Amino acid sequence: MYSSPTNETPDDRTGRAIIRDEALRLFAEQGADAVTIRQIAAAAAVSPGLVVHHFGSKDALRSAVDRHVLDTFDRVLAELTDAAAEAATSTTASADGSVSADRDPAGTGSMAEAMLAHLPPASPIPAYLRRLLLDGSDAGTELFGRLYEMARATLAAMVAAGAASPGRDPATRAAFLMANDLAVLLLRDRLAGVLGFDPLSKEGMSRWATEVVAIYGGGLRERAATSEENRP
Amino acid sequence: MYSSPTNETPDDRTGRAIIRDEALRLFAEQGADAVTIRQIAAAAAVSPGLVVHHFGSKDALRSAVDRHVLDTFDRVLAELTDAAAEAATSTTASADGSVSADRDPAGTGSMAEAMLAHLPPASPIPAYLRRLLLDGSDAGTELFGRLYEMARATLAAMVAAGAASPGRDPATRAAFLMANDLAVLLLRDRLAGVLGFDPLSKEGMSRWATEVVAIYGGGLRERAATSEENRP
């Protein structure tokens, strides 16, 4: 009775969507446990009763936000794979879990950086995804599992293309690459504090990627290429 | 009036220490905000009033646990540097902030893994440090800044020893290495879920370090050394 039983996206356009978006923003900023229904209601300019009227309970609202964020994640991911599939024709699966390993535009398989570019600059989605990955929720487990499968597929594709070695333990290698990628998202604010720039801003991603590409390309000892001199 | 004004460690041995340790354990498991004073009191087998009697308030207890964890961090760090200084005689500074960059036993500068070995297996300290790094507390800022300075010093030492290149941007390079190192701690449970082993267990650290050393050593493309064949 609370929501349309088929799908929530079609009827999402009125007060219900406003409440969900404000909850998403506040949850991303402070964490769901630290946000009260009254704060959400105030941010959405409605009464506290309306929030529970639409979603049943705070926990149900949290679940609704989880689903909405995961849906957005899937949609942005589909945009990414579609955009990457323009160059090379390959079997692009739909966003039901199986993904085609044909992206890697920057050369390092940075999922986080690629997603950031396809979201509004002030989107609360990245911060919410960060919290999903860090708390022990089921939605976070599903998200992390999907990211891990993407990382494994990406590494396998790079191996097939001769761009990488599978290493002694491909699963651990893919997990290492994925963890490094996610670390920038998880420690974004802290890194910005010590570095003086946001590593997920446009300029920051460039500076970060420079080091990532250098180390992934030739290891820690390889001298940095200043302007020319590409061959050691 | 609540605690001895000089230092808290000397008089810490009775009920006060029990309460602090139980609070540390519960805070590490669930996060400080999710733990109630009554839960801490029950875990310490005392009355709720005694908790606030010893620490004044829940927030003061949180600060006391923060200080205790940071002190433990400094102590373990000193053990590490002392143990590393046995081989090479160098100027080992005291744990007042400045550190000597002469460790790096594994060859990759893994601070997290080195610290884990110097703590009891079931210590709540790693999980608490993880939460310190992830929330926006001042203690977390101080801890992160210290880790960053250690990473910079370690990279500088490796450069001086010819074991690494400073890269185009040494600050970002050091931050990247540190973030990768911390990612294992931050995503420990999630990685264990998909990999099937704890990456911070003894066996897990070995498998993880194998890939880290391989990639940091020669980049992603370098073939894995199976048993012999060290030269490409």
Added chain:
DNA sequence: CATCGAGCTGAACAAATGAATAGTATCCCG
């Protein structure tokens, strides 16, 4: 037009929580 239902409000309630208070026991030091 009447009525049904959905969106919505404001007040109220029960449970939980941090904190304060009064009082008791226990230990330490002169």
Added chain:
DNA sequence: CGGGATACTATTCATTTGTTCAGCTCGATG
């Protein structure tokens, strides 16, 4: 020994929080 401080308990209070409920508005529909 004795007195004062300290460790500690049991009770109580004020506030916050999620949730419920009765009722209002208003557009659609038969």
